[in-house]
Amino acid sequence: MRAIQAFTDKFAITLSFLCVIHCVVLPFLLVLLPSLGVWQLDNEAFHSWLLIAVLPVSLYALVSGYKKHQQYRFLLIGISGLLLLLFAAVFGHDTVGEAGEKVLTVLGATLVAIAHWVNFTRCKHASNCINGINAQCD
Numbered sequence: 001m002r003a004i005q006a007f008t009d010k011f012a013i014t015l016s017f018l019c020v021i022h023c024v025v026l027p028f029l030l031v032l033l034p035s036l037g038v039w040q041l042d043n044e045a046f047h048s049w050l051l052i053a054v055l056p057v058s059l060y061a062l063v064s065g066y067k068k069h070q071q072y073r074f075l076l077i078g079i080s081g082l083l084l085l086l087f088a089a090v091f092g093h094d095t096v097g098e099a100g101e102k103v104l105t106v107l108g109a110t111l112v113a114i115a116h117w118v119n120f121t122r123c124k125h126a127s128n129c130i131n132g133i134n135a136q137c138d
Contacts, residue, residue, distance in 0.1 A: 005068075008061035009120040015054045016113035019085070020106050047089045047105075058082055058112055065119035074118045081111025 062078040085108035092101030 005061055005064040005123060006120060008057050009065065009116045009123075012054065012058040012061050012116045013113045013120075015050065015057065016081075016109040016116070019050055019054070019109040020113075051085060051089050054085065054112070055082060058116065061116060062119055065123045069119075069122040071122060074115050074122065077111055078115030078119070081108045081113075081115060084108030084111065 058078060059082070062075050066072060066075040084104050088101050088104035088108060092104055096104065
C-alpha cells in the first residue's frame with residue numbers, strides 16, 4: 001500500500017474525529033471551562049477551515065483506495081459523509097437549526113471515518129497489493 005494513501009486515510013479519520021469532538025464535546029467544555037471561549041472555537045470559521053482540510057484529504061484517500069480494492073460502496077459512503085458535512089456547513093444552521101446541524105455533522109463525520117477505516121483495511125489486504133509485488137503498491 002502506498003504510504004501517502006495510508007497516511008491520508010489515517011489523517012482523514014483523525015480530522016473526522018476532531019469534527020465530532022468539536023461538535024459534541026466542545027459545548028460542554030465551554031460551559032465547564034469558560035476560559036476556552038477566548039479561542040473562538042465555536043464559531044463558523046472553525047467549521048469552514050476543518051472542511052477545507054477534510055475535503056481534499058478524504059477525496060484523495062478514498063479515490064486512491066478505490067483504485068486498489070475496486071469496491072465502490074466505501075467510496076460512496078465516504079462521499080455521502082462529505083456531502084453531509086458540506087451541507088451542514090453551508091446550509092445546516094439556516095435549514096435544520098443548530099441541533100440539526102450538529103446531527104448532520106456528527107453523522108457525516110462518522111460516515112467519513114468509517115469509509116476511511118474500511119478503505120485503509122481493504123487496501124492493506126487488496127489482492128492486487130499482496131507483498132508489494134504489483135506496481136500499484138508503491
